[in-house]
Amino acid sequence: MSELTETKRTAAVMGASRGLGSKTPKQGKVMRGAEAIIASLEAEGVDTVFGYPGGQAIRIYDALYDSTQLKHVLARHEQGAVHMADGYARATGKPGVCIVTSGPGATNTVTGIATANMDSVPLVIVSGQVARSTIGTDGFQESDIVGITMPVVKHSFLLTDTADLTKTFREAFHIAVTGRPGPVLIDVPSDLQAAEMLFEYPDEVNLPSYKPTYKGNAKQIRAAAQAIQEAKKPVLYVGGGVIISDAQEELVQLAELMELPAITTLMGKGGFPASHPLYFGPVGMHGAKYANLTMNNSDLIICCGARFSDRVTGKLSAFAPNAKVIHIDIDPAEIGKIRECQTPIVGDLKGVLAGLVETLQKDGAKPNAGAWLEQLREWRDRYPLYHPNVGDAADMIVPELALTELSRQLDPHNSVVVTEVGQHQMWATQFIDREEPRSFLSSGGLGTMGFGFPASIGAAFAQPQKTVVCVAGDGSFQMNSQEMATAAINNVPLKVMILDNRCLGMVHQWQKLFYNERFSSTLLDDNPDFVKLADAYSWDAERVTDPAEVPAAIERMLKSQKPFLLDVVIDREQNVYPMVPAAAPLDNILGAIDTTVGAVRTDVPGEED
Numbered sequence: 227m228s229e230l231t232e233t234k235r236t237a238a239v240m241g242a243s244r245g246l247g248s249k250t251p252k253q254g255k256v257m258r259g260a261e262a263i264i265a266s267l268e269a270e271g272v273d274t275v276f277g278y279p280g281g282q283a284i285r286i287y288d289a290l291y292d293s294t295q296l297k298h299v300l301a302r303h304e305q306g307a308v309h310m311a312d313g314y315a316r317a318t319g320k321p322g323v324c325i326v327t328s329g330p331g332a333t334n335t336v337t338g339i340a341t342a343n344m345d346s347v348p349l350v351i352v353s354g355q356v357a358r359s360t361i362g363t364d365g366f367q368e369s370d371i372v373g374i375t376m377p378v379v380k381h382s383f384l385l386t387d388t389a390d391l392t393k394t395f396r397e398a399f400h401i402a403v404t405g406r407p408g409p410v411l412i413d414v415p416s417d418l419q420a421a422e423m424l425f426e427y428p429d430e431v432n433l434p435s436y437k438p439t440y441k442g443n444a445k446q447i448r449a450a451a452q453a454i455q456e457a458k459k460p461v462l463y464v465g466g467g468v469i470i471s472d473a474q475e476e477l478v479q480l481a482e483l484m485e486l487p488a489i490t491t492l493m494g495k496g497g498f499p500a501s502h503p504l505y506f507g508p509v510g511m512h513g514a515k516y517a518n519l520t521m522n523n524s525d526l527i528i529c530c531g532a533r534f535s536d537r538v539t540g541k542l543s544a545f546a547p548n549a550k551v552i553h554i555d556i557d558p559a560e561i562g563k564i565r566e567c568q569t570p571i572v573g574d575l576k577g578v579l580a581g582l583v584e585t586l587q588k589d590g591a592k593p594n595a596g597a598w599l600e601q602l603r604e605w606r607d608r609y610p611l612y613h614p615n616v617g618d619a620a621d622m623i624v625p626e627l628a629l630t631e632l633s634r635q636l637d638p639h640n641s642v643v644v645t646e647v648g649q650h651q652m653w654a655t656q657f658i659d660r661e662e663p664r665s666f667l668s669s670g671g672l673g674t675m676g677f678g679f680p681a682s683i684g685a686a687f688a689q690p691q692k693t694v695v696c697v698a699g700d701g702s703f704q705m706n707s708q709e710m711a712t713a714a715i716n717n718v719p720l721k722v723m724i725l726d727n728r729c730l731g732m733v734h735q736w737q738k739l740f741y742n743e744r745f746s747s748t749l750l751d752d753n754p755d756f757v758k759l760a761d762a763y764s765w766d767a768e769r770v771t772d773p774a775e776v777p778a779a780i781e782r783m784l785k786s787q788k789p790f791l792l793d794v795v796i797d798r799e800q801n802v803y804p805m806v807p808a809a810a811p812l813d814n815i816l817g818a819i820d821t822t823v824g825a826v827r828t829d830v831p832g833e834e835d
Contacts (some may be wrong), residue, residue, distance in 0.1 A: 268510025280327025283354030308338025313684030344671025380408030398534035405438030442573030449560030457526035466493030467531015646678035646702030
């Protein structure tokens with residue numbers, strides 16, 4: 227990669243959240259701290275803020291009242307507000323912003339912050355705090371939110387002087403979006419919000435101890451190129467870093483140049499186009515059998531912005547035993563943390579992949595994995611994720627087919643799919659095709675039930691020109707269903723498709739397969755009538771129970787100009803397959819379909835093969 231190209235890339239990343247500094251009309255004005263907070267957000271180019279007011283944030287909200295730049299979205303719960311900001315950030319790449327009050331308002335954000343932290347999502351959370359003189363006295367609605375969130379933020383600040391306010395906001399946005407992105411918390415005491423100050427917003431950031439590495443080491447890139455040329459069974463292991471780095475184009479160039487098969491993690495979905503002939507599906511616990519076989523039988527894993535999660539590797543000691551590893555990541559702490567790596571490359575993925583392509587082109591490198599690709603195509607044909615001969619009851623809605631139909635009706639270039647967490651999440655990963663980055667949003671690392679619905683609201687604010695669909699389970703949806711009010715009052719034409727099995731499906735599945743059908747606390751027979759609930763919030767809604775009615779119901783949902791809830795009733799005995807049991811080797815796959823034995827599921831506990 228040329229020095230000029232690398233310099234441009236670094237400048238683009240470092241400037242992703244550049245303050246306007248002297249360009250803001252409020253520069254040099256005397257104002258109160260709360261007004262300076264709003265002016266700082268405006269200087270950062272923020273247009274949408276999610277939050278919930280309270281006593282120690284009231285001055286911030288009073289200042290917000292006068293802003294003509296910031297749209298505030300009032301959530302109905304602080305957790306929902308953070309997930310909305312998270313969805314906004316995932317859909318745009320820009321930092322999501324959330325404002326909350328002290329005490330319970332701040333502690334209600336913890337799950338949302340942890341969710342964003344696990345998935346490397348840039349957030350800036352502004353929390354009101356009790357007055358500086360009250361801190362440490364157990365004052366009304368006081369909580370040490372900086373201490374509480376310390377393990378789940380990228381960085382945090384407790385403001386104690388107005389002289390540090392604008393510098394702190396500038397640094398917070400810079401830290402949130404640069405390097406490996408993540409959430410940053412700023413705690414602002416209420417008396418500081420009231421204090422007068424001179425507003426001077428800095429253009430530059432000076433953080434000598436924080437210098438993320440963007441440019442990959444040239445010798446390591448050369449070594450990686452050599453390893454790729456020598457490999458007989460290579461695989462591109464595509465994680466969320468591809469999407470964060472906006473590196474899909476470079477990734478496809480590398481794949482096509484060397485005819486490298488690509489498999490994706492949950493977070494990497496959309497990082498490689500689903501329609502591309504070199505795409506070989508999702509990998510891991512509920513990944514495709516052919517993808518898992520690809521990973522486990524490879525001789526070279528080119529890890530692109532992934533972290534070898536336990537949900538991907540299964541039993542680590544048995545994972546890809548004959549594979550060498552090239553690990554590319556902007557966070558040096560991830561490289562070699564779980565899987566030994568022969569060729570580590572620390573740097574921005576977009577630039578490193580471009581450097582790899584350039585090096586291979588200069589070498590005149592040619593593909594070397596024709597026989598390997600033929601084997602993968604054979605596995606893909608033999609072990610499909612679903613087959614009509616699998617024998618589902620004709621009168622039962624099959625979740626795999628329902629989500630395939632949703633995928634068929636969605637424009638892959640003009641839609642965003644957001645999931646809750648559970649069985650439906652895995653079915654959506656398997657059966658909804660995505661062609662572009664930032665078009666499939668899901669809680670990966672933390673697996674947060676209640677994330678998807680509010681995150682889809684944030685995504686809808688971020689991408690108002692696109693159709694946004696939340697795929698939910700009846701259990702997950704009820705975690706934050708109060709946010710239906712947020713969608714309704716803001717006229718967000720959001721679509722929610724509930725796969726309604728009246729149980730906590732994933733835990734129910736584990737109880738069925740591994741706990742002798744002892745269904746302890748997973749049955750939800752007392753679910754509300756979701757159609758009536760939707761009506762109460764002024765949503766359009768309908769319920770579908772007949773498989774033949776599913777396509778038309780999805781069409782009506784997508785055509786509605788209002789928020790729309792579609793309650794799709796499925797059987798609670800439906801299980802997500804294939805499945806690798808926890809801590810089992812990646813090739814110990816239950817319930818995969820094998821077309822060579824009549825398209826039946828194999829190795830299902832309690833059933834005949």
